[in-house]
Amino acid sequence: MTETAPRPTLEAVAARAGVSRATVSRVVNGGDGVREPLVARVRRAVEELGYVPNQAARTLVTKRHDAVAVVIAEPETRVFADPFFGLQLRGISKELTAHDNQLVLLLTEGRDDHARVARYLAGGHVDGALVFSLHLDDPLPGLIQGAGVPTVFGGRPGWSDGTRSAVFVDSDNRGGARTAVRHLVGLGRGRIAHITGPLDQTSAADRLDGYRDVMGDADPRLILESDFTPAGGERAMRELLDRCPDVDAVFAANDLAASGALRVLRERGRRVPDDVAVIGFDDMLPVAEHTDPPLTTVRQDIEEMGRLMARLLLRGLDRRTGDEATADGAPAGVVLPTTLVRRASA
Numbered sequence: 223m224t225e226t227a228p229r230p231t232l233e234a235v236a237a238r239a240g241v242s243r244a245t246v247s248r249v250v251n252g253g254d255g256v257r258e259p260l261v262a263r264v265r266r267a268v269e270e271l272g273y274v275p276n277q278a279a280r281t282l283v284t285k286r287h288d289a290v291a292v293v294i295a296e297p298e299t300r301v302f303a304d305p306f307f308g309l310q311l312r313g314i315s316k317e318l319t320a321h322d323n324q325l326v327l328l329l330t331e332g333r334d335d336h337a338r339v340a341r342y343l344a345g346g347h348v349d350g351a352l353v354f355s356l357h358l359d360d361p362l363p364g365l366i367q368g369a370g371v372p373t374v375f376g377g378r379p380g381w382s383d384g385t386r387s388a389v390f391v392d393s394d395n396r397g398g399a400r401t402a403v404r405h406l407v408g409l410g411r412g413r414i415a416h417i418t419g420p421l422d423q424t425s426a427a428d429r430l431d432g433y434r435d436v437m438g439d440a441d442p443r444l445i446l447e448s449d450f451t452p453a454g455g456e457r458a459m460r461e462l463l464d465r466c467p468d469v470d471a472v473f474a475a476n477d478l479a480a481s482g483a484l485r486v487l488r489e490r491g492r493r494v495p496d497d498v499a500v501i502g503f504d505d506m507l508p509v510a511e512h513t514d515p516p517l518t519t520v521r522q523d524i525e526e527m528g529r530l531m532a533r534l535l536l537r538g539l540d541r542r543t544g545d546e547a548t549a550d551g552a553p554a555g556v557v558l559p560t561t562l563v564r565r566a567s568a
């Protein structure tokens with residue numbers, strides 16, 4: 223059994239730097255009122271001694287835990303299978319790490335988990351929450367509001383439980399869908415179908431609206447609801463070909479559904495894009511560049527969405543603790559632009 227060396231104390235840092243314990247505490251905890259030469263001496267002493275601040279003591283001073291919960295309202299099998307979540311988490315993690323904050327990941331397998339998540343958030347373990355992939359009938363927004371935790375949502379809120387003024391980050395789903403369908407119209411396609419996402423999510427509903435903006439009163443048989451998964455895209459594509467064998471283009475609500483649609487078209491002997499052109503949504507490179515053929519898709523910057531969610535939350539927390547210099551200009555909602563990325567499928 224090896225003995226561990228005692229951890230350097232605040233008093234040891236003060237002695238090494240030749241300053242008071244109170245001065246070291248202010249520097250370590252980000253306080254003001256310490257002259258720059260003394261700040262430099264304290265930081266040098268901290269580095270030389272390998273001092274690590276006590277988080278509990280730091281919390282008493284700053285009223286912050288330096289931890290943020292990320293709540294994904296999906297089962298873990300979906301989260302770890304869909305690159306969308308990995309990209310968004312990477313953006314969130316980069317921003318939190320840059321500000322020395324910890325990420326606490328909370329998943330919800332079902333409704334039984336909602337109360338658990340709400341209890342954790344209300345328990346004072348984190349400073350705020352980032353929440354995404356919500357469904358319209360999801361009780362989480364109300365539970366989180368009841369917990370009194372500062373929150374930023376991923377996606378445009380579509381519920382009516384008092385969170386209408388919620389801070390959120392989204393992409394221009396409706397505009398991106400219009401761009402995709404207009405591109406298909408420009409290719410001379412006349413029987414353009416839409417494989418939707420789950421319509422209890424605002425992103426899927428907005429993309430359907432964008433399709434309808436261009437197609438107007440399109441044959442309702444050309445619209446099939448899916449679930450943002452490859453298997454869902456396969457099911458929808460099979461049903462679509464059975465319903466409307468003359469379909470000549472498909473706009474799928476995400477890249478995974480589009481990849482499933484491409485597999486079914488290949489099975490049925492339909493050439494892409496000669497017989498049926500296909501466009502997805504997301505531009506997730508692990509998917510879009512490796513489909514056969516490579517997928518034309520609407521790009522949204524998923525990683526930047528995650529970074530911006532974290533940035534807005536941290537700014538709001540700074541404002542609550544009085545650091546107005548870093549909290550200015552935090553908007554209630556941000557909608558990022560989308561662009562069409564042309565590849566071989568359309």
